[in-house]
Amino acid sequence: MxxxxxxxxxxxxxATLLSTVVIIAIVMGFTHFPIHSYTLLFxxxxxxxxxxxxxxxxxxxxxxxxxxxxxxxxxxxTYHSSLHYACFYSTIFLIFYxxxxxxxxxxxxxxxxxxLLLFLVYLFFSTRFITSERIYAAEKFKYFINNIILxxxxxxxxxxxxxxxxVIKGVxxxxxxxxxxxxxxxxxxxxxxxxxxxxxxxxxxxxxxWVGRYLTYSILAELxxxxxxARNASxxxxxxxxxxxxxxxxxxxxxxxxxxxxxxALILGIVVTILVAIRxxxxxxIISALIILIIFFAVLYFIPSxxxxxxxxxxxxxxxxxxxxxxxNINALEMFWDNKIFGAGLGAFNIYYLKYPxxxxxxxxxxxxxxxxxxxxxxxxLAVIYLFRLSRYPNKLxxxxxxxxxxxxxxxxxxxxxxxxxYYLFFSLGLIYSVMHSYHPTSKDTDLAL
Numbered sequence: 001m002x003x004x005x006x007x008x009x010x011x012x013x014x015a016t017l018l019s020t021v022v023i024i025a026i027v028m029g030f031t032h033f034p035i036h037s038y039t040l041l042f043x044x045x046x047x048x049x050x051x052x053x054x055x056x057x058x059x060x061x062x063x064x065x066x067x068x069x070x071x072x073x074x075x076x077x078t079y080h081s082s083l084h085y086a087c088f089y090s091t092i093f094l095i096f097y098x099x100x101x102x103x104x105x106x107x108x109x110x111x112x113x114x115x116l117l118l119f120l121v122y123l124f125f126s127t128r129f130i131t132s133e134r135i136y137a138a139e140k141f142k143y144f145i146n147n148i149i150l151x152x153x154x155x156x157x158x159x160x161x162x163x164x165x166x167v168i169k170g171v172x173x174x175x176x177x178x179x180x181x182x183x184x185x186x187x188x189x190x191x192x193x194x195x196x197x198x199x200x201x202x203x204x205x206x207x208x209x210w211v212g213r214y215l216t217y218s219i220l221a222e223l224x225x226x227x228x229x230a231r232n233a234s235x236x237x238x239x240x241x242x243x244x245x246x247x248x249x250x251x252x253x254x255x256x257x258x259x260x261x262x263x264x265a266l267i268l269g270i271v272v273t274i275l276v277a278i279r280x281x282x283x284x285x286i287i288s289a290l291i292i293l294i295i296f297f298a299v300l301y302f303i304p305s306x307x308x309x310x311x312x313x314x315x316x317x318x319x320x321x322x323x324x325x326x327x328x329n330i331n332a333l334e335m336f337w338d339n340k341i342f343g344a345g346l347g348a349f350n351i352y353y354l355k356y357p358x359x360x361x362x363x364x365x366x367x368x369x370x371x372x373x374x375x376x377x378x379x380x381x382l383a384v385i386y387l388f389r390l391s392r393y394p395n396k397l398x399x400x401x402x403x404x405x406x407x408x409x410x411x412x413x414x415x416x417x418x419x420x421x422x423y424y425l426f427f428s429l430g431l432i433y434s435v436m437h438s439y440h441p442t443s444k445d446t447d448l449a450l
Contacts, residue, residue, distance in 0.1 A: 055157045059170025060177070062153050063214070063423070108155055112382040112433055116426075119375040120148055123346055126368055131345025140347045143420030150423050151430040158434035161395060167431070168221045168401065175218020175250060178211065182253040202257065209416055212262030215250045216408060217424050219266060222247055224401045251295070261415035269408030273400050325358045332362035336369065343369030346419075360417030360425075367419075380410075383429050386436040393439055402432050 123144055127137040158164050202208045226243045229236040254263055331353055335344050349366045350356050357363045365373045383406060393399045405428040413422050 055163060055166040056170040056173055058157065059153065059167050060174050062150060063170070063174045063427075108152075108433070108437065110382075110386075110433060110437060112379055112386070112429065113151070113155070115375055115378045115382065116148065116151060116429075119372070119379065120144065122368065122371060122375060126343065126346040126372070130342055131348050131367075133345070133347050133351040136351055137345060137347035140350075140420045147420075147423060147426040150427040151433070154427070154430040154434040155437065158431075158438060160438065161398070164398060164431075164435065168224060171217055172221040172225065175215055175221065176246065178214050178218070179246065179250055179253065182211070182256075183249070208257040209259040209261060210421065212254050212257040212259035213265075213412060213416075213424060215254045215257075216262040216266045216269075216412075217405065219247050219250050219254075220269065220401065220404045220408065222250075223270075223404075224397060227397060259416075261412055264415060265408045265411035268411045269404045272407040273404040276403055277396075277400055328353065328355060328357045329359050329362045332357040332359070332366040335366035336362070339366075339369055341369050341371065343367045343372055356418050358416055358418075360413035360419060360422060363417055363419060379429060383432050386432050390432070390436060390439065393435065398435065402428070402435060405431060 123141055127134060127141045131137045154164075154167055157167050202211055222243050226240060226247075229240050229243070233240060254266070332349055335349060335352070338344070343365070344352075344367055346367050349363060357366070361373065361376075364376050368376075387399075387403060387406065390399055390402065405424070409422070409425040409428045413425055416422075
């Protein structure tokens with residue numbers, strides 16, 4: 001079923017803009033040093049994108065969630081979750097109401113969104129009635145709500161191929177934003193633009209592994225546009241050169257985070273995509289893999305020795321990080337065995353062991369039991385089914401990007417899983433869903449729409 005809504009009028013747009021300005025004023029009221037508040041940059045971008053009604057800007061705003069989270073903590077001196085979520089979600093509502101309601105809206109009609117919403121309901125049930133640590137579980141549940149929003153963003157925004165590219169530009173622009181701050185941090189302005197966490201490179205006070213993830217998906221988005229421009233290389237040589245330089249910078253900063261998970265996810269995501277693109281021809285795969293390894297080792301040559309040592313060494317207090325993570329996953333499986341059906345409750349593993357398993361599958365099993373892991377696996381299996389069906393999608397470059405995003409996300413959740421912070425997994429699910437939803441099958445492909 002599809003519902004068309006008339007374009008919003010100028011009065012609605014002005015009301016949206018006025019509400020945005022009010023929110024900015026409220027945030028400034030909590031800020032003693034406005035120039036140091038990244039939240040103000042966030043809302044400045046919000047005002048700009050509200051004026052221009054940009055899909056790219058909306059994606060940028062959504063992906064800014066962790067930055068806003070840290071900014072509110074610095075503004076208020078502590079983490080006021082009620083203020084944080086009230087401002088953030090009211091902002092999201094304003095953006096969509098003022099910019100998207102004027103376009104044609106379609107209710108999702110595939111199966112995946114229904115399963116994912118059922119998963120969300122079950123998480124709420126686990127938070128409310130199963131776990132003994134409701135305060136922490138509630139915070140984790142709120143983060144998962146953000147994942148649901150990220151799932152629906154592409155579905156609401158992508159109506160045609162051009163919309164898909166605007167959404168992907170949002171990922172690239174957000175990566176460019178991070179790269180700019182990374183450059184400033186690297187040049188020695190840490191007191192204003194970021195700091196180092198546990199001797200690892202970070203920026204905007206964001207966990208280094210998150211920085212690595214943002215840069216990883218930004219590189220994939222830029223590779224998409226690079227390959228598209230390469231079709232007319234002689235006419236786009238300048239843009240191609242700029243993208244290549246940007247990707248090199250982002251690879252460099254990804255190495256500086258010393259986060260092995262995002263780097264390995266990027267490599268495997270690209271390799272899997274190449275495998276699909278060349279139809280599993282071993283010779284081409286070996287050549288592509290050698291090129292990737294040469295590039296990565298070349299970047300490794302230029303990074304500081306302490307970062308290189310951490311990337312290549314597993315030592316951590318006379319134990320290896322790999323061993324510690326294996327033990328954490330064993331603990332998660334033991335917790336699952338003791339709570340097979342419903343799990344120990346959302347957030348229970350983190351509270352009991354003061355860490356998380358670094359694997360989303362074992363985390364879900366331990367905390368949400370058979371019911372939770374079944375619902376979660378169903379959403380992933382449906383995504384794989386949709387990808388198989390989209391192999392007939394005319395835009396092969398779009399199809400390959402979907403594979404790259406999804407496979408990279410799958411690697412990330414196995415190496416650095418956390419149900420609240422793997423935003424790009426759900427964003428990639430939404431991208432697959434939106435393309436599947438907008439793909440109008442021919443008479444021979446009537447089975448494409450569920």
